[in-house]
Amino acid sequence: MATNIDLNGFDESAWHPETLGVRAGNQMTAFGENSEALFLNSSFRFKSAAQAAARFGGTEPGNIYSRFTNPTVTMFQDKLAALEGAEQCVATSSGMSAILACVMGLCSAGDHIVASRSIFGTSVQLFSNILKRWGLEVTFVSLTDLKEWQGAITPKTKLFFVETPSNPLTEVCDISALAKIAHEANALLVVDNCFCTPAIQLPLKLGADIIIHSATKYIDGQGRCLGGAVLGSKVHMEPVYGFLRTAGVTMSAFNAWVFLKGLETLFIRMEAHAKNALVLATWLEAQPQVGRVFYPGLQSHPQHALAMQQQTSGGGIVSFEVKPKAGQTAQEAAWAIIDATKLISITANLGDAKSTITHPATTTHSRVTAEARAAAGITDGLVRIAVGLEHVEDLKADLALLSK
Numbered sequence: 203m204a205t206n207i208d209l210n211g212f213d214e215s216a217w218h219p220e221t222l223g224v225r226a227g228n229q230m231t232a233f234g235e236n237s238e239a240l241f242l243n244s245s246f247r248f249k250s251a252a253q254a255a256a257r258f259g260g261t262e263p264g265n266i267y268s269r270f271t272n273p274t275v276t277m278f279q280d281k282l283a284a285l286e287g288a289e290q291c292v293a294t295s296s297g298m299s300a301i302l303a304c305v306m307g308l309c310s311a312g313d314h315i316v317a318s319r320s321i322f323g324t325s326v327q328l329f330s331n332i333l334k335r336w337g338l339e340v341t342f343v344s345l346t347d348l349k350e351w352q353g354a355i356t357p358k359t360k361l362f363f364v365e366t367p368s369n370p371l372t373e374v375c376d377i378s379a380l381a382k383i384a385h386e387a388n389a390l391l392v393v394d395n396c397f398c399t400p401a402i403q404l405p406l407k408l409g410a411d412i413i414i415h416s417a418t419k420y421i422d423g424q425g426r427c428l429g430g431a432v433l434g435s436k437v438h439m440e441p442v443y444g445f446l447r448t449a450g451v452t453m454s455a456f457n458a459w460v461f462l463k464g465l466e467t468l469f470i471r472m473e474a475h476a477k478n479a480l481v482l483a484t485w486l487e488a489q490p491q492v493g494r495v496f497y498p499g500l501q502s503h504p505q506h507a508l509a510m511q512q513q514t515s516g517g518g519i520v521s522f523e524v525k526p527k528a529g530q531t532a533q534e535a536a537w538a539i540i541d542a543t544k545l546i547s548i549t550a551n552l553g554d555a556k557s558t559i560t561h562p563a564t565t566t567h568s569r570v571t572a573e574a575r576a577a578a579g580i581t582d583g584l585v586r587i588a589v590g591l592e593h594v595e596d597l598k599a600d601l602a603l604l605s606k
């Protein structure tokens with residue numbers, strides 16, 4: 203007879219996304235704990251030598267060693283997979299190791315990747331400095347110009363790699379259209395969904411094949427732990443998992459437990475981040491010392507309609523150009539605004555309950571040449587805010603210098 207606590211193996215197919223965030227993937231031990239258990243153990247015991255052999259041989263499912271699987275990590279993977287609508291999730295030690303595991307699992311020397319120029323700076327370094335040494339070719343193209351993607355395809359192209367909205371200019375890419383181009387070339391479309399999370403955007407539903415996450419950001423939500431994830435169909439995740447269990451870029455059980463708690467509140471947090479961001483972006487547009495404001499939720503965003511088709515909100519990241527005053531350079535103007543803040547944290551992280559402020563040209567994008575930065579539109583006056591969960595009036599007050 204089914205009872206109220208027969209939750210293990212519960213049918214989740216009828217649940218709404220918010221309920222999946224709280225309940226999906228959860229498994230209870232015999233103790234009946236209501237908050238998911240943290241399994242801080244490296245190995246698992248077998249009842250007999252025969253069972254050990256069966257586990258290692260793959261004829262009996264079950265845990266062996268936490269580099270391969272761990273129940274707390276499994277719960278995190280199953281919850282995130284349910285939220286993204288993916289068959290399988292492979293959790294990793296960081297967002298960067300998620301990208302590494304994805305490429306190592308699915309590509310070989312001589313293969314080719316087409317990537318958007320507007321991706322996370324460290325992802326550019328990974329592709330162009332490190333993976334290149336191992337025989338992987340990468341071509342960088344414009345995020346929004348689909349003809350450039352088309353033109354970059356070679357017979358060896360395996361992956362398309364994109365982030366949308368982009369950092370820091372919040373440009374949006376048409377995921378369905380890009381997926382079509384990738385599939386015609388027999389390539390897979392990989393979307394780094396870190397900025398939106400499944401609470402705002404579901405790339406697999408739009409035709410993408412693989413999702414990357416830096417769980418460090420909004421999935422944690424309070425700036426505590428590093429982690430990442432790769433999601434997709436079982437057939438694509440099998441070699442990614444194979445790389446992970448051998449190379450050991452595994453997510454720690456403790457971090458998985460923190461992220462599990464993060465996912466429970468993901469929907470209400472993302473809604474609050476986006477609500478604050480829209481109010482702040484609208485206010486910024488009206489300030490005398492502000493030039494352009496970049497936020498997909500604004501009517502003035504050139505791709506507002508596409509963004510609202512793909513996303514349930516504009517998300518939590520807002521960028522804007524500070525207009526220099528007489529005798530000031532653009533960088534001096536931007537730095538003056540950043541240095542005048544007291545509440546907002548000057549730090550490069552994002553997705554935290556605490557609002558953060560950065561000057562992309564001299565931090566996240568400082569390793570890019572000045573010409574490439576200018577071509578990408580990342581000007582010296584540009585400031586990025588990852589809008590947190592403080593009251594938005596306090597954020598405006600912290601930026602009051604922009605009103606002068």
Ligand SMILES: *Cc1c(COP(=O)(O)O)cnc(C)c1O
Pocket residue numbers: 296297298299322325365394396397415416417418419428429430
């Ligand atoms: C932070 C970030 C990463 C890398 O994640 P880590 O957890 O820091 O390794 C990858 N992609 C995007 C979009 C990010 O913001």
